Amino acid sequence: MTNIKNDLYNTLNTLVSHHTVIGIGSGSTIEGYIPYLAKYISENELAVKLVPTSMKTERKLKEAGLKSTDEIDRIDVTIDGANQFTDDFIAIKGGGGSLLREKIVGYFSESIVIVASDNKHIEELHHITLPVEINAYMHRVITDMIEQTLGISTVLRKKEGEIFITDNGNYVLDCFLPDISDPSLFERKLMAIPGVLETGLFTKHINQIISFNDDEIKTLYKERL
Numbered sequence: 001m002t003n004i005k006n007d008l009y010n011t012l013n014t015l016v017s018h019h020t021v022i023g024i025g026s027g028s029t030i031e032g033y034i035p036y037l038a039k040y041i042s043e044n045e046l047a048v049k050l051v052p053t054s055m056k057t058e059r060k061l062k063e064a065g066l067k068s069t070d071e072i073d074r075i076d077v078t079i080d081g082a083n084q085f086t087d088d089f090i091a092i093k094g095g096g097g098s099l100l101r102e103k104i105v106g107y108f109s110e111s112i113v114i115v116a117s118d119n120k121h122i123e124e125l126h127h128i129t130l131p132v133e134i135n136a137y138m139h140r141v142i143t144d145m146i147e148q149t150l151g152i153s154t155v156l157r158k159k160e161g162e163i164f165i166t167d168n169g170n171y172v173l174d175c176f177l178p179d180i181s182d183p184s185l186f187e188r189k190l191m192a193i194p195g196v197l198e199t200g201l202f203t204k205h206i207n208q209i210i211s212f213n214d215d216e217i218k219t220l221y222k223e224r225l
């Protein structure tokens, strides 16, 4: 392991212990983290429960020899990636289309720890693309309603020319946002539209951000009030 990978591995000391129930996020960063998690669990002979936030993550856990479950009554910590994050512990997620399950797992967690390369850090929520999971049924009407209500433009996500379908059988609308001055209010307005199932805007529960580049790793902790 290079030093930086070693440092990332060492962060597991503070996150995972015996009987921890861990939400495991989606995306390439977390997929890269899973082998270290597997090594850490096996070296320390830990009995943990792992709750994946996507079918792909479930496959990756299986490949690393780890079992998944969603039959749990609590989640202690969720370790997840992000497309963007701010110093205010807000993250934009869903670039890979796993936002609904990530939101469910994250919001039932005691805390969310974001692991992301430091080039995903943004100062303000300006000019961002926010993924929103919407119902496939009447998606055109839902899209029009989103655009009119919020005065924004959107694009229905496609993959290889076909409409992208989430693990839950829904569509993803990528919303272009010039500026969000009040993220919680913005999210409430979006979620009030019937057919909007979830947004990739994470404004709560994140209380640690581990950001890294090739040379260093930085951890930002949210103060508990």
Ligand SMILES: O=C[C@H](O)[C@H](O)[C@H](O)COP(=O)(O)O
Pocket: 025, 026, 027, 028, 029, 030, 080, 081, 082, 083, 092, 093, 094, 095, 096, 097, 098, 099, 102
């Ligand atoms: O839907 C995907 C998730 O929100 C990912 O956590 C996010 O897109 C970051 O992925 P990556 O680590 O591949 O940049």
